[in-house]
Amino acid sequence: MGLPLFSAHGDPGPSFWHYADTVGLAPLAAVLHDEAPHATTVIAVRYDQGVVMVGDRQATGNYIASRDVRKIEPADRYTALAISGSAARGMELLKIAQLSFEHYEKMTDSALSLEGKANYLSPIIQRNNLSSPLLVLPLLAGWDESHLVGRIFEYDGAGGCYERFDFATIGSGSPFAEGALRLGFRSDLDREAALELGALALYEAGDNDPSTGGPDFVRNIFPMMITVSAEGFQEIAGPEVGGRFRLINERRTESRGVAGGSLR
């Protein structure tokens, strides 16, 4: 690969994806039938100073392929990107997103806006999902530096991008997580309350959906919990996450599996 120089009219600009497309690196355009392990439940909840995200760790094919997958990654300092659907395509999308945001920043000496990052992914998802049976559906959440709020963007299979002002879920465990979130969400959640609600919603999904991995007390593997706020992307440490899930589990054991009353 030589020096990628372009004439002014053929220049792909600061977009890595368009550049990759121009030179035939062509990411996210394969058609391949494959029983790849797919990812499962991720939740994003807005709170007064940012966004909380919780994601399970299990990759499921015909059996459990992995118990410690990271489905939420920082796309950059202020943006978290979570994936559901085909693991292979999801990882590729993550890589492209991380690379593209950084590429744009280096090319133009300014970071993309959060909305710009969210919109950027739309055609990439569209291209992948309409050309490949290996669907990928991401969830993007971040701290909007220009408006000083946490924001959540979800996508449909055709690449449509929608902002959610309360919470959003992706993956097969969504209906169960969504139920818990709908009952527990308030518009004035603080960080602590949002973390608690997010953990509970994921516990519900893990409890009901066979391809969502709940807390694994045997192996000490717990769902990922992160926040994105003015301080940037921060992952909650393993022992704290474990403590939160142990607490929920104890309550649930006491009530013999009945969720009622333990929501708040």
Add this chain to the structure above:
Amino acid sequence: MSNYFYVSPEQLIKDRAEFAQKGIARGRSIVAAIYDSGVVLVAENPSASLNKISEVYDRIAFAGVGKYNEFDRLREAGIRWADSTGYTYSREDVDARALANYYAQHLGDMFTEGQKPLEVEILVAQLGNKLRPTKLYRVAYEGTISDEPRFAVLGGDAETIKDRFALSEDSLQSLTVTLQNASRALSGPDRVIPAEELEVGILEDRGNRRTFLRLSDEQVKELLS
């Protein structure tokens, strides 16, 4: 039939070199230097937005002097090359020497075959780690590539500035001392360049993957005071 006048290759090269040198001499100079914990690039640049110094990759920075549109295009090509190499292989496979070589080849081609030589000089800096050494590669308008041991000067005034950039000690200096030294070398004895007109970027390990940092006017002022 049109008349072709014979021009000796020596004359042709001389003319082209003179043309490129003249273009480069019109712009202001850049000093890049290795200090005790990183690399600092200092450009005299009255514009706060038309940059001469840029991040290229995790441990690689770019600096260019001469015609802005020409070196900026090379800067963009460098970022594209680095990002696509890291995407195809691995982040640790992106090497400044390879990039400097591509620049050298391109500048060499343009010098001999292009409509006109590019009126630029390029610097590719790499912050070392256990895989690679800290390096300053200077690429001249005609494609000559040189590996500068401690510091490099780019631009029309390079020789004068080089003499002024005093390497007083054998050991590497702190960022503060190195920046002050660079600023003095750029300005000369008769004037002081205000901090707002210095563009400063560093490569330094701060615990992050990306080591490039553009210093703000305030930071530069504080380091120079």
